[in-house]
Amino acid sequence: MDVIKEVKKIENQIINWRRELHQIPEYDFDLYETSEYVQKKLTEFGVDYRIAAKTGIIATIFGEDGGPTIGIRADMDALPIKEETNLPFKSKKEGYMHACGHDAHTAMLLGVAKILSENKTKLTGNVRLIFQPAEETTGGAKPMIEEGCLRNPDVDYVIGGHIGSLFNGITDGQIGFKYGPMMASVDSFSIVVKGKGGHGALPHLCIDPIVISSEIITSIQKIVSREINPTHPAVITIGMIEGGTYVNIVPEEVTFSGTVRTLYEEDRNLVEKRIKEIANEVAVANRARVEIEYNKYYPSVINDEKVTKEFVKAAKKVVDLENIVEIREPTMTTDDMAYYLNEVPGTYFMLGSLKEADDGIIYPHHNPRFDINEDVLWIGTAVFVQFAKQYLMD
Numbered sequence: 337m338d339v340i341k342e343v344k345k346i347e348n349q350i351i352n353w354r355r356e357l358h359q360i361p362e363y364d365f366d367l368y369e370t371s372e373y374v375q376k377k378l379t380e381f382g383v384d385y386r387i388a389a390k391t392g393i394i395a396t397i398f399g400e401d402g403g404p405t406i407g408i409r410a411d412m413d414a415l416p417i418k419e420e421t422n423l424p425f426k427s428k429k430e431g432y433m434h435a436c437g438h439d440a441h442t443a444m445l446l447g448v449a450k451i452l453s454e455n456k457t458k459l460t461g462n463v464r465l466i467f468q469p470a471e472e473t474t475g476g477a478k479p480m481i482e483e484g485c486l487r488n489p490d491v492d493y494v495i496g497g498h499i500g501s502l503f504n505g506i507t508d509g510q511i512g513f514k515y516g517p518m519m520a521s522v523d524s525f526s527i528v529v530k531g532k533g534g535h536g537a538l539p540h541l542c543i544d545p546i547v548i549s550s551e552i553i554t555s556i557q558k559i560v561s562r563e564i565n566p567t568h569p570a571v572i573t574i575g576m577i578e579g580g581t582y583v584n585i586v587p588e589e590v591t592f593s594g595t596v597r598t599l600y601e602e603d604r605n606l607v608e609k610r611i612k613e614i615a616n617e618v619a620v621a622n623r624a625r626v627e628i629e630y631n632k633y634y635p636s637v638i639n640d641e642k643v644t645k646e647f648v649k650a651a652k653k654v655v656d657l658e659n660i661v662e663i664r665e666p667t668m669t670t671d672d673m674a675y676y677l678n679e680v681p682g683t684y685f686m687l688g689s690l691k692e693a694d695d696g697i698i699y700p701h702h703n704p705r706f707d708i709n710e711d712v713l714w715i716g717t718a719v720f721v722q723f724a725k726q727y728l729m730d
């Protein structure tokens with residue numbers, strides 16, 4: 337199978353699917369029209385599927401027995417943004433927009449579904465196509481996994497990609513790959529410091545939660561600078577603090593909340609443990625009490641060495657060498673692709689796409705004027721197909 341030839345044959349279809357999907361952006365887990373659109377195409381291609389995570393789709397292309405199963409993931413959700421492009425295929429859903437390029441991800445994966453299902457008699461092993469909701473919100477990947485998207489047949493390797501301009505240095509039409517940690521984990525916490533309110537002129541009769549909160553916040557900032565290996569990136573940002581009503585009143589309580597980003601699981605666990613310890617013990621030392629809420633969200637995106645090597649081999653068959661770029665620095669942003677990579681060895685890559693709006697400006701992801709360059713869509717499909725081919729046909 338000549339992968340590039342096969343993909344080029346359906347390039348216009350992939351672009352059209354993207355445009356049709358672009359017009360029906362939906363949010364979170366409620367991707368009813370999008371899911372129906374994908375299901376209709378899969379039925380047309382003769383691909384088996386079932387529904388999971390409300391509107392997600394677990395599809396399988398069964399080849400001959402004896403080979404591995406390759407999982408390929410696309411996120412399908414859009415954002416609550418009012419689209420301000422002048423595209424002829426702009427959003428028909430008021431207040432919602434595909435402003436991250438997940439319409440392109442869905443279309444590229446449909447291209448994979450079409451090509452690989454047409455060639456399934458040549459496959460030794462299977463292909464699992466994962467169309468998931470809620471990447472932008474609470475992580476559709478998690479319920480997709482809980483509902484079996486990596487099982488039956490069991491997925492041996494998983495791959496996903498993101499289009500756009502998320503990483504500096506990956507320009508239009510280029511493929512960015514990275515070994516090891518690529519994107520951060522994200523957790524958040526909220527702490528209520530409970531003191532004893534009273535007159536600001538009589539502090540000895542009060543327990544001042546403002547002073548105690550200041551001490552906790554300052555001490556928390558020492559976790560990154562004094563307790564984490566300085567070669568490991570980590571961020572703790574306290575973005576909210578609330579307490580007090582007037583200059584001469586010591587308030588009853590103060591609340592503050594923050595976000596935690598790390599690349600390594602050991603750091604993630606350390607930060608959680610230490611925030612809780614510091615908050616508790618500083619409060620006790622000052623006669624106060626704390627209530628701590630700590631929520632863990634996406635783990636970090638960590639690419640498997642061997643699978644990434646195999647991916648680079650696939651990329652070389654699709655684009656010229658100078659358009660394959662190794663990403664040197666991870667970012668502290670997140671992606672729920674991490675959940676799959678936590679379960680199964682795999683890799684996440686970037687497909688560079690820089691599209692100027694009609695005013696000549698390239699707008700970033702999540703901007704009401706964000707757009708993608710449709711001329712690179714075939715590259716995404718081709719890389720996925722080539723990757724699967726290497727495991728299942730060569």
Ligand SMILES: [Zn+2]
Pocket residue numbers: 435436472701702
């Ligand atoms: Zn996004």
Ligand SMILES: [Zn+2]
Pocket residue numbers: 436437438471498
């Ligand atoms: Zn995205």
